[in-house]
Amino acid sequence: MPRCDHCGSHVSDRFARVFTDEHGDLNACPDCSANAGIAEVSRERTHTGD
Structure with a gap:
């Protein structure tokens, strides 16, 4: 199952x-x-690298 790259939660x-x-x-x-x-x-985190 995939995970969020920001927090690691399953999606x-x-x-x-x-x-x-x-x-x-x-x-x-x-x-x-x-x-x-x-x-x-998601777009903001992609552009800022957070």
Whole structure:
């Protein structure tokens, strides 16, 4: 099962397919960011390297 690269929590295969970036990184998940803002947080973490 895939994991969030930011916090290490398990996520579903479906979640990973939707939210991984072009490099295959999953920078946010429901455990480390608000559900409504996962895509935005993921983009911010990709650009800032946090």
